[in-house]
Amino acid sequence: MNLPNRFARPAILVLSFGLAAACGRVPGQFEIVSNQVPSSADGCHISTDETVYAGQGTMDLRLVRANAETGYLLFPLLKNNLPGAADGPDINRISLSSFAVDITLASAPASTTALFDALENGSASDRALLHFKTPWSGTIGAGGKLAAGVTAFPVALVQRISALQEIGLSPSLWVNLRVRAFGSTSNGSVESDPFEYPLAICSGCLIASVQACPATAASTRTGNPCNVAQDQSVDCCQSGNDLFCPSVVAQ
Numbered sequence: 167m168n169l170p171n172r173f174a175r176p177a178i179l180v181l182s183f184g185l186a187a188a189c190g191r192v193p194g195q196f197e198i199v200s201n202q203v204p205s206s207a208d209g210c211h212i213s214t215d216e217t218v219y220a221g222q223g224t225m226d227l228r229l230v231r232a233n234a235e236t237g238y239l240l241f242p243l244l245k246n247n248l249p250g251a252a253d254g255p256d257i258n259r260i261s262l263s264s265f266a267v268d269i270t271l272a273s274a275p276a277s278t279t280a281l282f283d284a285l286e287n288g289s290a291s292d293r294a295l296l297h298f299k300t301p302w303s304g305t306i307g308a309g310g311k312l313a314a315g316v317t318a319f320p321v322a323l324v325q326r327i328s329a330l331q332e333i334g335l336s337p338s339l340w341v342n343l344r345v346r347a348f349g350s351t352s353n354g355s356v357e358s359d360p361f362e363y364p365l366a367i368c369s370g371c372l373i374a375s376v377q378a379c380p381a382t383a384a385s386t387r388t389g390n391p392c393n394v395a396q397d398q399s400v401d402c403c404q405s406g407n408d409l410f411c412p413s414v415v416a417q
Contacts, residue, residue, distance in 0.1 A: 191357040196204070198242040198345060198358050199216060200242075202243050202313050202389055212392075213267050214313050214376050222361065224365070224397055225234040225327045226370065226373065229395035230321060231368045231395075240267075241359060243311060244324075244347055245310075246259075247311065250307065251308075255352075257351060260351055260356055262312075262348070262352055266345070267300070269323070269344075275333070276342070277330045277332045278333065281326060295320050296323070300317055342364055342365070370395075372395070375401045376409070380403075380417075386401060387412075389411060400412055
């Protein structure tokens with residue numbers, strides 16, 4: 167699956183056998199297996215290979231642009247464990263409709279902890295920074311799997327945290343991302359088992375180097391191909407107060 171900017175056209179692998187019905191959440195029938203690691207060989211490409219995954223993530227506050235779609239992208243590998251039909255229509259094909267994300271605090275400095283408490287106990291718009299749904303479209307045949315992309319950390323929440331100026335180079339803020347997928351089969355609605363993913367948050371820890379713009383040579387560390395603010399180191403250049411990552415190279 168190629169995900170250069172938006173998250174459309176998910177790649178699907180379909181394997182079919184047997185027959186079953188689904189409704190609501192039955193443990194083990196519909197699951198999120200892992201958070202996939204994108205490949206930079208062909209832009210932002212997400213594989214359904216179950217061996218290509220990450221057990222935790224890192225988000226750099228300094229690298230989240232104000233106009234970004236999200237601070238952190240999660241790439242859940244979805245698996246439809248319902249059996250397929252020997253012949254006839256696949257009544258256990260899951261049509262996806264949305265993902266739900268819940269962000270909870272694991273550990274943080276005092277002011278950031280107070281911010282999360284205030285958001286959790288605040289208005290509906292405050293709570294929506296920690297608990298939200300995003301729409302999705304795609305299908306998974308019975309016995310099949312699909313790699314998706316989920317906007318998992320609101321930029322507005324990044325800005326609230328950054329304004330406290332409490333997070334430094336060493337990640338001192340840890341959150342848990344709890345993700346669920348929703349959809350339906352011909353027999354009714356389905357919900358995936360919840361997937362828990364730890365995320366470390368820093369300010370500047372993924373910036374490998376900074377030089378004046380334009381750089382004289384292309385960056386050797388170009389960062390995450392799907393979202394430069396996460397998981398991989400990147401070389402940057404600076405022009406005035408503006409930071410460009412990866413570096414802008416002289417023509």
